[in-house]
Each structure stands twice: as structure tokens, then as C-alpha cells.
Amino acid sequence: MPRITELTLYPIKSCAGIAVTEATITEAGLRLGLVNDREWMLVDLHGQFISQREYPQMARIRCMIGAQHLQVDAPDMASLYLPLHYDSTANKLPVVIWEYALNADDCGDHAAAWFSQCLGTSCRLVRFSAQAQRFANTKWTGTTMAPTRFSDGYPLLVISQASLDDLNQRSVNQGRAPVPMNRFRPNIVFDGVDAFEEDYAESFAIRNRIQLRPVKPCPRCPMPAVDQETGIAGENPVDILQAYRSNPLVDGEITFGMNVILESGIGATIAVGDEVEIAIAF
Structure with a gap:
């Protein structure tokens, strides 16, 4: 039976993730305590989101969840503490993420300076x-x-370990180094299936209560080239994927992993080690 092997929450979009052993699953993604996945985001002075695509060093910005604050750390920087409780007086800032515009809460001048x-x-x-x-x-x-x-567009991203193993074997065969799963920044990783079986799943059932539905293959950009430990971009594993992962469902883009949505189980706990029942779409 397939089982969950990794769960990762990304409090600040495009910054380092937090590996967790369990989390609450919501319609909008994973939650741990008072912190939701991709709850914070960095924007330029025009309100346009920024990411590792332009600033690979964002990978070295790490978060730790406390009782009252999100602690943020980076090399050669003093810790920044962000309050977890919402500030009802926060200024609203128009922001844009891809084609979507909305008003977000500005986190203030101190955080901006940091x-x-x-x-x-x-x-x-x-x-x-x-x-x-x-x-x-x-x-x-x-x-x-x-x-x-x-998030870039969907509340959860799922990848199987076998898919990464397949990519890494191809990489090694071409004289390149294998890469860790964090290059692809999934929320949920599971093992016990064939490579890319997630592409053909109709649903994932977990704990007899949580039902996830895959909806869109995940197109890949330059970000997997970024070493998530050093924040330095190098060879892009997507180069290897180009030979066999062009997907006609998304106009021939290179895909790896599946974007999924929650069908049932709002507020349930999901944990590393949970069995995953996969229904294949025929």
C-alpha cells in the first residue's frame, strides 16, 4: 500500500519549506497551528510577486513556527519575528500573482527593510x-x-518518490548528479507506486476521510535548478525531463507532479506514514 513519506509546508512563498510529520488539511492547503501554506509572499514595489525565479537566494530564507510568531532567518541576518495573529489595522496593498490581482495585508516597514x-x-x-x-x-x-x-495556482502539489527516482536514474545515466525532492517543492510525497502513477490517478484517499482529486499536471519552470540549501542555481533537472515529459494537456509544457484539490476531509489531520489509496482513472 502506498504511504506518505514527506509533508512540507511553505509559510512564505518561494522561501524554504518546513518538513512536518503531520498537518491539518484545509481546502486552501496544509496548515500547522496558526500557519497556512503560502500565507505570506514577497512583492516588488509595483505589487508584483517575486520568487526564486528571479532571486534564487530566497531558498535560504527559513521559517520556524512558534506559539505567537513566525521566526524568519537568513544568513548574516538577525531573526525576524512575524506575529501570527492577524492585524485588523494592517494597510491593504494591491498585489498581483500571475494574472490574479487582489488586496493583501502589508506586513509593515520593518519586515520590508529586513x-x-x-x-x-x-x-x-x-x-x-x-x-x-x-x-x-x-x-x-x-x-x-x-x-x-x-500558491502558483492550486492548494496542494503531490509527487511520488518513484517519479523522482526515475528522473534521477536518467540523470545519473547522463553523467549528472541526482537531485533531492525539495527542488520540486511538493506538499505531499508518497511511495509504493510506479513512476508517474500520480499522473493517472482519479483520486487519493487518506485515512478513510480525506479525498484529494488531481486536477492539473504541474508545468515546470527554471526553479528546480536552484539548490535549496545554497540558493545557487545550477544545472536544471527539467533539461532531463524535456526528453520524455512534454504534456499535451498543457500545450506541450514539461510537467512533473500533480496539482490536487481537496474534495472532502476539511480539518482532518494528515501524517507521514498514512496509507494512500489511489483510484486510477480509466
């Missing part, structure tokens, strides 16, 4: 507002309105 110094560019930190709404593209979710926060 991240601007860290990245060497003027930017601001924003938080997904308690009043905001953003939904995944119904072209892929159908009649289901699936909320998400500052």
Missing part, C-alpha cells in the same frame, strides 16, 4: 488577508471552487 536587505532589492512582505478570496482555475477544477492562497 527582506530588502536580505535580497538586495526593494520589496515588501504581504500576508493573505482574512477577507481575501482566490480560487484555482475552474478550467481544471470544473464546478469545484477550490480556494488557494499565494
